[in-house]
Amino acid sequence: MNQKILLSANEAVAWAACKAGCAVASAYPGTPSTEILENVAKFKDSINCEWAVNEKVAMEVAIGASIAGVRALTAMKHVGLNVAMDPLMTYTYVGANGGLVIVTSDDPGMHSSQNEQDNRNLVKFARAALFEPSDSQETFDMVQAAFELSENYQVPAFIRLTTRTSHTSTVVDVGPHFGPGQVERKPYVKDIKRYIPVPMFAKPQRLRAQERTEALRKFACETPFNRIEAGDKRLGIITSGVTYQYVKEVFPEFRVLKLGFSSPLPIALVKTFAASVDRLLVIEELDPFLEDQVRALGLTVVEHKTELNMLEMNSMRLMALRRELLGDVEMPEVKRADAGLPTRPPVLCAGCSHRGVFYTLAKLGATVTGDIGCYTLGAFPPLNAMDTTICMGASIGNAFGMEKAGIKGRLCAVLGDSTFFHSGMTGILNVLYNGGKITTVVLDNRITGMTGHQDNPGSGRNLCGEPAPVTDIAEVAKAMGFKRVVKVDAYNLAELERVLKEELDADEPSLVIAGGPCRISAKLTNAGTYAVDATKCKACGACFKLGCPAIERGEAVADGKRFKSHIDPVQCSGCDLCRQTCKFDAISRIR
Amino acid sequence: MKTMNVSLVGVGGQGILLTSDILAKTAALAGLDVKKSEIHGMAQRGGSVISQVRFGDKVFSPIIQDGTSDLLVSFERLEALRWRHLLAMNGKVLINDMNMTPMTVSSGQQPAVTDLDTRLKTEYPQALYIDAMALAKTVGNTRTMNMVVAGALSVLTPFSPELWEQAMRERIAAKFIDQNIKAFEAGRQATKV
Numbered sequence: 001m002n003q004k005i006l007l008s009a010n011e012a013v014a015w016a017a018c019k020a021g022c023a024v025a026s027a028y029p030g031t032p033s034t035e036i037l038e039n040v041a042k043f044k045d046s047i048n049c050e051w052a053v054n055e056k057v058a059m060e061v062a063i064g065a066s067i068a069g070v071r072a073l074t075a076m077k078h079v080g081l082n083v084a085m086d087p088l089m090t091y092t093y094v095g096a097n098g099g100l101v102i103v104t105s106d107d108p109g110m111h112s113s114q115n116e117q118d119n120r121n122l123v124k125f126a127r128a129a130l131f132e133p134s135d136s137q138e139t140f141d142m143v144q145a146a147f148e149l150s151e152n153y154q155v156p157a158f159i160r161l162t163t164r165t166s167h168t169s170t171v172v173d174v175g176p177h178f179g180p181g182q183v184e185r186k187p188y189v190k191d192i193k194r195y196i197p198v199p200m201f202a203k204p205q206r207l208r209a210q211e212r213t214e215a216l217r218k219f220a221c222e223t224p225f226n227r228i229e230a231g232d233k234r235l236g237i238i239t240s241g242v243t244y245q246y247v248k249e250v251f252p253e254f255r256v257l258k259l260g261f262s263s264p265l266p267i268a269l270v271k272t273f274a275a276s277v278d279r280l281l282v283i284e285e286l287d288p289f290l291e292d293q294v295r296a297l298g299l300t301v302v303e304h305k306t307e308l309n310m311l312e313m314n315s316m317r318l319m320a321l322r323r324e325l326l327g328d329v330e331m332p333e334v335k336r337a338d339a340g341l342p343t344r345p346p347v348l349c350a351g352c353s354h355r356g357v358f359y360t361l362a363k364l365g366a367t368v369t370g371d372i373g374c375y376t377l378g379a380f381p382p383l384n385a386m387d388t389t390i391c392m393g394a395s396i397g398n399a400f401g402m403e404k405a406g407i408k409g410r411l412c413a414v415l416g417d418s419t420f421f422h423s424g425m426t427g428i429l430n431v432l433y434n435g436g437k438i439t440t441v442v443l444d445n446r447i448t449g450m451t452g453h454q455d456n457p458g459s460g461r462n463l464c465g466e467p468a469p470v471t472d473i474a475e476v477a478k479a480m481g482f483k484r485v486v487k488v489d490a491y492n493l494a495e496l497e498r499v500l501k502e503e504l505d506a507d508e509p510s511l512v513i514a515g516g517p518c519r520i521s522a523k524l525t526n527a528g529t530y531a532v533d534a535t536k537c538k539a540c541g542a543c544f545k546l547g548c549p550a551i552e553r554g555e556a557v558a559d560g561k562r563f564k565s566h567i568d569p570v571q572c573s574g575c576d577l578c579r580q581t582c583k584f585d586a587i588s589r590i591r
Numbered sequence: 592m593k594t595m596n597v598s599l600v601g602v603g604g605q606g607i608l609l610t611s612d613i614l615a616k617t618a619a620l621a622g623l624d625v626k627k628s629e630i631h632g633m634a635q636r637g638g639s640v641i642s643q644v645r646f647g648d649k650v651f652s653p654i655i656q657d658g659t660s661d662l663l664v665s666f667e668r669l670e671a672l673r674w675r676h677l678l679a680m681n682g683k684v685l686i687n688d689m690n691m692t693p694m695t696v697s698s699g700q701q702p703a704v705t706d707l708d709t710r711l712k713t714e715y716p717q718a719l720y721i722d723a724m725a726l727a728k729t730v731g732n733t734r735t736m737n738m739v740v741a742g743a744l745s746v747l748t749p750f751s752p753e754l755w756e757q758a759m760r761e762r763i764a765a766k767f768i769d770q771n772i773k774a775f776e777a778g779r780q781a782t783k784v
Contacts, residue, residue, distance in 0.1 A: 006619050006627070111630045135626075135653075168628040168653040169612075171619055242653065249651040315656045332658030337675035337714045342701040344602065344670075344693040346638035383699055544698055549637050552697035563699065 007172045009139040009165040011101055014039030015174055016143035017045060017073050022101070024065035025049040026058040029451035030077030031112040032166040033105035037075060037463060038454075044464045046180035047073075051454055051463045054392070054422040055080035055458070059087045061104070066091075066100040066156075067195060069186035071147050072211055075103035078119050079391065083423070085122065088156065093197055093205040094128045095154030095212070097186050099147035102128070105161045108285050109312030112163075114372070116311070118286035120160060123263055127209050129157045129216055130263035131225065132241040136170040138260060142225065151186070153212055162285060164242045164312070217264040219541065225260030226553030228273055235302075235325075236277025238270065238294065243285045243313050250318035250329075255328065259473050265293050274299045281325075285313040320462045348377045350550040351524065351573030353490040353516025354443045357414070358385035359577070360496045361441075364410055366504055369398040371415035371424075374450045378414070382547045393423025399438040400431050405416070410504040413440045416457040418448035420473060429480050431509045439510045442473050443490070445518040453521040477511040484508055490516030493580040519573050528574020529591040530567050536586035537564040543578040543587065553577060592623070592749070594647030596655040600674045601666025602691050606737030609762070610664075611642035613616035613741055616758035617750045619647035628653040637694060639670060660748020664744050664754040665725075666737070668707060669692050675714055683747055685782075686711070686738050719743065719782060726777040752779060765766045 007015060013036045017025060025047050027037040034085070041051045052058035056074045065072035076084060081104050088102070104123075107113040123130045131146055133139040139159065146157035193201045197228040220226055231254045239247045240259040247256060257273040274280050274294075281302045282291035288309050295301055306321040322329050348355055358378035361368050362385040370376055371384040371394060379386035388398055399413035415424050420442050428440055448454040455468070462468040477485045484506060488499045496514065503510040519525050532556060539562040544550050550573070554566035567578070567587070579587040599611045606628055607695035615627035629642035630716045643655045644755075655677055663678045667669035678684065695701040704710070711718065738759070745755050756772060762772050 004619075006615055006625060162629060163630070167630065168626055169615055170626050170650075171624060245653065246650040277765050307765045314654050315652045319656075332656065333680050334676050335678070335680075335714075337672040337710065340702075341669060341673055341704060342693045344637070344639040344673075344695065346603070347694045349637070382698060499633075531713035547694070547696070547698060549694045552692060553699055568697075 002173050002176050003178055004171055005175050006169045007136045007140070008035065008167055008168070009133060009161050010035040010105070011039045012139040013073075013075065013143050013159065014043060015178070016140045017101070017170070018043040019174070019178065019181050020099075020144045020147040021071055021181035022047050022073050022147065023070035023098075023185075024062065025073040026052045026061040027075040028052050028055045028058055028080060028455045029448055030105075031079045032107055032163045033075050033077045033080070033103065033161070034451045034454065036103055036167075040073070041463050041582045043180065049463055050457065051428055053457060055084040056086060059084035061431065062100055062102070063087055063091045066096045067188065068098065068099045069188045071101075071183060073101050073103070075105070077113065078104055078106040078117050079113060079115065081119050081122055083392070088126050088128070090197055092156055093209055094154055094195060094203060095208070096150045097154070097188065098487050099150035100156045101146045101150060101159060102156055103141060103159045103161060105163070105166045106286070107162070107163050114389070116286060118289060120263060120289045123158045123160070124289075125154075127213055128441070129153065129155050129261070130160060131260060132160050132549050133160065133165060133260065134242050134244040135165065135168070136172045139165065139416045140174065142260060143440045145225070145486070146463040153216055155212055157214065160241065162242055169572040188194055190214050190407060213264050217237045217267060220261050220264055220266035221269045223261050225259060226266055226269055227258055228276075229258060231255040233276060235326050236273055236280050237272065237292055238280070240284055240290060243283055244405060244519070246315045247283055248317050249315050250322055255583065259290065260288060265290065267297060270294055271297065271299070283308065283318065283321075286310065308569045347375060347547065347549050348374065348546055349519055349525070349573070351519040351527070351575035353382070353445050353514070353518065354378060354547065355546055356490050356493055356496055356577050357441060357443060357514045358383040360493065360500055361385045361412060361414070363497065364501055364504060365403055366410040366412045367402065367407060369395045369413045371395040371419050373415065373416040373419055373443075375416055380547075382545050387505045392419055393427055394432060396424055396427030396438075396440055399586040400434070400436045400441070403436055403438050411438050413438060415440070415442060416449065417442055417444045417446060417458045417473065421471070423458050425476060428477060428482070428509070428511060432481055436509050437507060439500070439506075439512060441500070441512045441514055443512050444473060444515045447518045447521040449521070453518065458568060474511070482509065482511050484510035485513070486510065487513045487515060490514040491575060519575070525573045528589055529569045529572045530574060530576070530579060530587055531569070532565050532567055533586045533588070534564055536584050538584050538586070539564045540583070542581045542583065546577055546581060548578060592647050594645055594650050595642045595658045595662070595748075596679075597662045597664065598655055598660040598674060598677045599644070599664045599666070600670045601640055601687070602670065603638050605640075605666040606734070607642050607666055610737045610741050610744070611644050611737040613755070613762055614644050614744065614748070615646070616762060617745045617748070617755050618644070620754050620758055621750055623647060624650045626650045626653045626683045639673060641674065651774050662744075662747055664740065666740060668711060669693070669704065671718075672710060672714060684715045684758045685740070685743055685747065686715070686718050686720050687736075688720045688722045689724055719784070721781055722780060723778060726781060727774055730770055730774045730777055732770050732774070735771050738771045739778035742780075743782040745775070745779055746784055762782035
């Protein structure tokens with residue numbers, strides 16, 4: 001009997017990879033893609049899988065496995081693909097040997113990202129093949145088809161997920177007798193004309209890549225993943241990915257061209273469809289990727305004022321479109337009650353080991369270039385201790401650039417351990433080599449925190465939970481030639497202040513490693529409880545500056561202008577930082 | 592059946608995602624089409640959280656449209672107001688009788704809501720309330736609070752308690768299952784429609 005289970009599309013990728021006989025998988029975590037490799041690890045008996053240090057390395061490992069003749073998978077969030085583009089752009093010339101499937105999880109609406117780039121553009125740019133599943137079942141089916149296609153056409157095949165496929169669970173029929181697929185590996189034959197694209201070999205490959213695109217276009221016209229769904233021909237809608245679901249909800253009676261395999265575009269199919277309908281509409285999430293190509297064919301596409309090409313798609317936006325085009329729907333009545341409600345943004349956890357560093361940097365008046373991680377939250381009140389965040393690893397280059405530009409005062413780059421391994425190492429080497437003086441602070445909590453506690457080269461474990469070598473960040477910097485490398489306890493405010501002041505004011509580049517475990521991953525959220533003695537509290541507000549969610553306003557004094565503090569015993573994790581900020585000895589450990 | 596929309600909202604760390612997982616599994620066990628969509632990632636801990644579950648004969652969109660949620664389950668009182676716009680005009684509301692002060696208030700950046708009781712009564716005169724934390728304490732484990740809410744929620748769904756229990760057994764580790772089922776029962780008993 002067929003086994004039907006609820007899977008997110010991220011889980012479905014892992015199940016499909018197993019069934020397709022994938023042998024190697026490598027990725028770096030990034031929301032909304034992280035659960036893909038976490039679930040691949042459940043099939044570690046048949047898939048050799050790992051957390052790579054960054055997406056470029058992950059792509060290179062997957063390419064290596066593909067060259068060697070086995071099926072390989074890599075997965076990343078949309079901005080991760082920027083990091084991995086370099087190997088990709090050339091491997092699309094070389095062409096896959098063993099099937100290579102690349103999953104990009106885009107984040108329309110920026111739920112957990114710094115931008116919302118539409119990676120379909122990059123797939124087309126790289127001349128790769130593109131599947132766009134609309135739910136978990138299609139993801140399961142398309143990942144298997146993508147491995148086949150990758151081998152048949154010697155092309156890296158992309159699966160483009162978005163937050164609403166990656167993080168939506170739907171029912172998946174994984175077929176009878178689910179288990180690891182047996183696939184014969186392709187022979188690896190040394191062939192420098194293929195695998196070494198020096199100009200004389202790359203030029204013919206360039207031509208072959210073009211021929212392959214046309215062959216894939218033919219495939220796109222024939223694959224059942226691209227289908228015309230019957231309906232009223234007065235309006236024909238071309239759509240792809242999860243947007244298909246919103247189209248079916250809001251325009252159920254009209255004819256639809258559903259593109260599950262959307263690039264290269266099936267031109268003949270699009271023309272056939274366009275000829276069969278009175279008016280042609282293209283509905284897609286983010287860029288007008290399909291629409292621009294459809295228009296370039298000389299086809300007329302319905303114009304509308306409803307903005308659809310940025311932020312996350314949903315049924316409401318399509319209802320607005322339908323109202324504009326057809327005028328035959330009423331929006332549901334909506335009542336709001338959120339006026340004047342205090343916001344509840346994410347905060348650094350009670351007891352977070354990053355907090356003391358930001359508290360100290362704010363106190364020292366440093367200009368702080370930040371990076372990607374939980375610690376980006378150090379930018380917000382009351383810490384206010386971050387000036388910039390651009391991308392993974394950018395903190396170091398950004399601080400150095402500011403130094404070169406003559407920014408006055410103390411200058412500091414802050415990044416986490418995982419981000420340091422990802423792309424901070426080259427940054428500090430550049431500072432050292434080019435005579436920079438900035439201080440780099442690594443918030444070393446020995447885990448990749450923000451994406452949900454994945455292991456990294458500092459944690460001592462690999463993706464499969466097995467012991468792994470531990471890389472000491474201080475030794476890395478010393479080996480590069482750094483003279484000033486200091487380790488400091490992230491929970492000791494006096495030491496943090498002494499060390500950071502000294503290093504920020506030094507006339508040489510320095511690296512500070514502020515060490516302290518992630519409270520959650522180290523299971524320290526219940527490690528102790530502190531309390532405020534209200535008779536001793538002078539309502540000076542010093543502890544409030546930590547921005548700890550466990551420290552609340554207590555009794556009002558001075559006509560309500562100031563407040564004594566109170567510690568929520570449920571949230572307090574016993575980190576001791578607040579006790580150190582109190583000059584009046586009003587805070588002490590009670591458990 | 593016609594698609595039923597359930598929005599589960601509250602504060603990160605309250606066990607909302609597990610509850611919505613179990614609801615989705617129960618619906619799937621009932622043979623229905625199901626979509627469960629949630630936002631996680633960027634340190635949601637302590638932040639406002641939403642998970643949406645839709646089930647019926649055929650479900651398309653993974654997201655519940657404003658004004659169409661048949662059921663709004665709020666694990667915290669303030670959050671019940673924040674997500675009001677999701678509720679359908681004839682929708683039902685279940686509120687966990689618990690206050691969690693946002694950091695923006697406890698740190699003095701934003702004013703507290705002083706008339707929360709009145710606002711809740713005005714917006715949701717028919718709301719069902721459950722003191723899930725108190726019931727979880729009687730079961731002996733405050734971490735089962737979410738299953739107390741699940742028990743209360745179960746009364747408002749078309750699924751049998753046996754089906755819910757089966758879903759819980761599939762999702763919760765064996766050593767915690769008995770306490771969680773007790774919590775579920777306590778929530779169910781305390782909720783009469």
